[in-house]
Amino acid sequence: MPIDVAKAVSAEPRSTALIWGQKDIQLYHLGIGAGIPATDPQELRYTLESKLHVLPSFATVAGGGMAVAGGMAAPGIDVDLAAVLHGGQTVELHRPIPLGGDATQTSKVAAVYDKGKAAVIVLRSDVADADGPLWTCDTRIFVRGEGGFGGERGPSDRLEPPAREPDRTVERAIREDQALLYRLSGDWNPLHADPEFAKLAGFEKPILHGLCSYGMVLKAVVDTALDGEVARVRSYTTRFAGVAYPGETLRVRMWQDEGRVQVTATAVERDDAPVLTDTIVEHA
DSSP states (O other), rough: OOHHHHHHHOOOOEEEEEHHHHHHHHHHHHHTTTOSSSSSSHHHHHTTTTTOOOOGGGGGGGGGGOOHHHHHHSSBBBGGGGEEEEEEEEEESSSSOSSSSEEEEEHHHHEEOOSSSSEEEEEEEEEEETTTEEEEEEEEEEETOOSSOOOOOOOOOOOOOSOOOOSEEEEEEEOOHHHHHGGGSSSHHOOOOOOOHHHHHHHHOOOOHHHHHHHHHHHHHHHHSSTTTTTGGEEEEEEEOOOOTTEEEEEEEEEEEEEEEEEEEEGGGGOOOOOOOEEEEEEE
């Protein structure tokens, strides 16, 4: 079996240095659609250095690290990369992300689940600097054809939307050049830029990065449901249910309860095809 579960889970954690600065944060924010309108005071908090704050989803690109790639290099993991999908993502914040960072990321395979026709690898990364823990990321990597080994099936993360109308619904346009800009934060997969490569992968044209949609949706929640206060976010989890294309529009529906917002994101132009599901933002 290509995945040696015992070896993967028992392997020593891998440590990586992460360094980022103000420019990296501004570039990330622009990559997820910030800055429109350019002079809007709310948008200037994402783009202007004198007013800058950090959207918590920046944790997924800080230091240029790619968690999915790191998971595929873990001991005991030997799979066909063509069968790999980014299944889901969670970021848990321990304190606000600073404008500049010199931190250490410690990563390990936390679990490998048997979903029958597929395996799910959970890569956990803890990041800390000299002042202590910053955030923890769980990256769920879906590997087609690697299930059926008799392992634990793992928890179900499926959430049904509440049986009432959303408390808020907003739409966010995806710019035609958004994937080209977002990839400058570290994900150079040609699937998001090269039309010929995208066709070979079975898509009509390059698709938007799942983590770009992830950032766009969190920004929409922060800006509309959390009064623009990024420091209120405690954790953010999602399942990547489908793709979005540059030039489309994301429809973001939010149901607010005490301390959390449940969210779905769909592609408006494709009859509300799912993009993000099972999505929760927990907040102060």
